[in-house]
Amino acid sequence: MLTPLLLLWPLSLALTWFVAQGIASKPFDRALEFNLQVLTRLVVLEEERIVFKLDSQARDLLRADTGDLVYYQVLGPRGELISGEVDMPRPGDEERPEPGRVMLRDEGMRGDEVRVAYTWLARNGSERLVLVQLAETKGKRSTLATEIIKGVMVPQFVILPLAVLLVWLALVRGIRPLNVLEQRIRARKPDDLSPIEESFVPQEVAPLVSSINDLLTRLKASLTTQKRFLADAAHQLKTPLAGLRMQAELAQREVDPMEIRGSLRQIARASTRATHTVNQLLALARAETTGRSLPNERIELSRLVRGVVQASVPRALEHGIDLGFEGPEETPENCLIDGNPTLLQEMVRNLLDNAINYSGQGGVVTVRVLLDRFSGVQILQVEDNGPGIPENERELVLQPFYRALGTNVDGSGLGLAIVQEIAQQHGAMVIMEDAHTERSPRGLRVSLRFAPFRPPVQE
Numbered sequence: 001m002l003t004p005l006l007l008l009w010p011l012s013l014a015l016t017w018f019v020a021q022g023i024a025s026k027p028f029d030r031a032l033e034f035n036l037q038v039l040t041r042l043v044v045l046e047e048e049r050i051v052f053k054l055d056s057q058a059r060d061l062l063r064a065d066t067g068d069l070v071y072y073q074v075l076g077p078r079g080e081l082i083s084g085e086v087d088m089p090r091p092g093d094e095e096r097p098e099p100g101r102v103m104l105r106d107e108g109m110r111g112d113e114v115r116v117a118y119t120w121l122a123r124n125g126s127e128r129l130v131l132v133q134l135a136e137t138k139g140k141r142s143t144l145a146t147e148i149i150k151g152v153m154v155p156q157f158v159i160l161p162l163a164v165l166l167v168w169l170a171l172v173r174g175i176r177p178l179n180v181l182e183q184r185i186r187a188r189k190p191d192d193l194s195p196i197e198e199s200f201v202p203q204e205v206a207p208l209v210s211s212i213n214d215l216l217t218r219l220k221a222s223l224t225t226q227k228r229f230l231a232d233a234a235h236q237l238k239t240p241l242a243g244l245r246m247q248a249e250l251a252q253r254e255v256d257p258m259e260i261r262g263s264l265r266q267i268a269r270a271s272t273r274a275t276h277t278v279n280q281l282l283a284l285a286r287a288e289t290t291g292r293s294l295p296n297e298r299i300e301l302s303r304l305v306r307g308v309v310q311a312s313v314p315r316a317l318e319h320g321i322d323l324g325f326e327g328p329e330e331t332p333e334n335c336l337i338d339g340n341p342t343l344l345q346e347m348v349r350n351l352l353d354n355a356i357n358y359s360g361q362g363g364v365v366t367v368r369v370l371l372d373r374f375s376g377v378q379i380l381q382v383e384d385n386g387p388g389i390p391e392n393e394r395e396l397v398l399q400p401f402y403r404a405l406g407t408n409v410d411g412s413g414l415g416l417a418i419v420q421e422i423a424q425q426h427g428a429m430v431i432m433e434d435a436h437t438e439r440s441p442r443g444l445r446v447s448l449r450f451a452p453f454r455p456p457v458q459e
């Protein structure tokens, strides 16, 4: 605040100087004009001659000024000197004489600055004009201007330091709560995400503090989710690993080759489960991170889904599942979607795995790509005739590690979380419904709606 205040001071002085000069010269201009008018009355325009009758009274009037030098000049129609000083500067040629009007201008004369009042006099009916000029030096004008400046400047010497002091005091007082706030924030423990108290902060900073509090709340929520996720992941891995160790110890003590073989089978199962969990964890991490950074491509959804279905045929046969695909042979240009093929494959694979795993022996799984050629919208459906998911669990199964009870299928509970993440990144929503409303089991139909890629309009 000090810098602008100190800069403003000289500026205000310069401004005062200009204003003071304007004010100071006004009364003196009036007096000069008046004296000029007195002089013009002394010019007598006779038939052929022009006479300037300067009587003693008028001479006194001119000399009445003590501080300044006064000059006058009377010029005839042809520019000849009738009375006064020869070397007085004349008005510029470009100026159009206006008889009877008194004008003012600034000039230099004999090394001094002078203020000149001048006018033209017209003889009756004649074009020829007589010029009368009266000049005075500017001594008393600048004296008055200086007086005004002094009158203004002296109080400023007092007011300015006072203003600086007041501003300083006010700022120190105003900023004190901020210092307190700073200390409180510094003193916080790294894991303290409780909101900052808003009551003691100044009104101006309250919105800032409130937005920081919002951020803290969101951070806390996201940290809690991450912590829970980490704990769940650790738990999911710990169980098969503990199983592994137990079976290995058991096998070491065992002598019966059949028992050893059984233990080895258990070990293989536990390690498969652990590997599956790790793979699913990695897939979820990949979906969360690469989805935003990988450049997207234009994808034929139908062809991509068909590829995944074909790759799953052996697994379906193994489970005794009737796996079918329904979708258009070709996708028109306007129906291509904008997305990441690796992630989309991962998503379809998870949906298909669920359908195959949970519908069980003799199940029927149908994967469908519905295409609306007009709007370009495509709907991916994965349908099975398994037990389905009860309505109240459809939200929950999308969360990581949530597994519905009552199945004997191995899994980590991450598949649908992966599906949800990838769908979100492609602007699609996961909708779950009964596949068959009229028979039991009702089965499950998972639908995802994709909007087509729209090239930006070229201007």
Ligand SMILES: Nc1ncnc2c1ncn2[C@@H]1O[C@H](COP(=O)(O)OP(=O)(O)OP(=O)(O)O)[C@@H](O)[C@H]1O
Pocket (backbone or CB within 6 Å): 280, 350, 353, 354, 355, 358, 359, 384, 386, 387, 388, 389, 397, 402, 403, 404, 405, 407, 410, 411, 412, 413, 414, 415, 416, 417, 444
């Ligand atoms: N097609 C389905 N039919 C019946 N229940 C299903 C179906 N798909 C998912 N579920 C239920 O939703 C739960 C969550 O599924 P999700 O795919 O997320 O995990 P998961 O299959 O158990 O494990 P992962 O897919 O990681 O191997 C499953 O445990 C299952 O109970």
Ligand SMILES: [Mg+2]
Pocket (backbone or CB within 6 Å): 350, 353, 354, 411, 414, 415, 416
């Ligand atoms: Mg699954």
